[in-house]
Each structure stands twice: as C-alpha cells, then as structure tokens.
Amino acid sequence: FMKNIIRSVKHLNYIRSLPCYISEQTPSQACHIRILSDGGTGLKPSDYLTLPFTYQYHKMQTDIGEQTFYNKFNINPFTLAKDLVIISPCKKVNNEAVIKQLEERAKTYARIYQDQ
Secondary structure (H helix, E strand, C coil): CCCCCCCCHHHHHHHHHCCCCCCCCCCCEEEECCCCCCCECCECCCCCCEEEECHHHHHHHHHHCHHHHHHHCCCCHHHHHHHHHHCCCCCCCCCHHHHHHHHHHHHHHHHHHHCC
C-alpha cells in the first residue's frame, strides 16, 4: 500500500460532477472505498479511491457495509475507481502509478470478495 495519502479536491469535484453509478441520478457524493484501502481509523483513504453515489446509496454503503453493498450491485470498486481515474482531469491521480495500484487492488478484491 502506498503510504502517502493522495488528496485531490480536483478529482473529488470531478467525481461529484458525475451521475450516481447505480441510479444515474445527480447530485452525487464522492464515496471513499475503505475496504483494502490506505486509510485507517479516523483517516480517510486517498481521494482516488472514490466512487460517485447519491446520498441514499452512500448511506446504504455505510449502513450495510461495503462488501455487502458492492456484492449487491455487482461492483468491483477498484475496477470502477480505475476507470474514473483514467478519465479524471486531475494529473495527481490520473497517472501510471495510481492506475497500476488500482489494477492490483481490483485483482485482490476479486480474489478475496468476489470469488466466493
């Protein structure tokens, strides 16, 4: 895991500008992926680990737990985050190191949580 947490207001604003991944509604919130992340207790993960969900889905993600939430909607959060990073206008997140890390994380996530 990268130790330096990447903060990017530009990327967060970009994520918020997108419609909700599930409902396609707006406005969206930038929802952090905490599972397998570089965050910790009281520490938000890097801002490239975000997905666009409406308030209702963001709340559901928190209430039922990430693993249950992503399984319910058949989402590999890291594959989705990678796709969003690739089209992000923010160079701090849209780069080879971050993309490679998200690809690795997507494989790990699939192995642990999706192939059950």
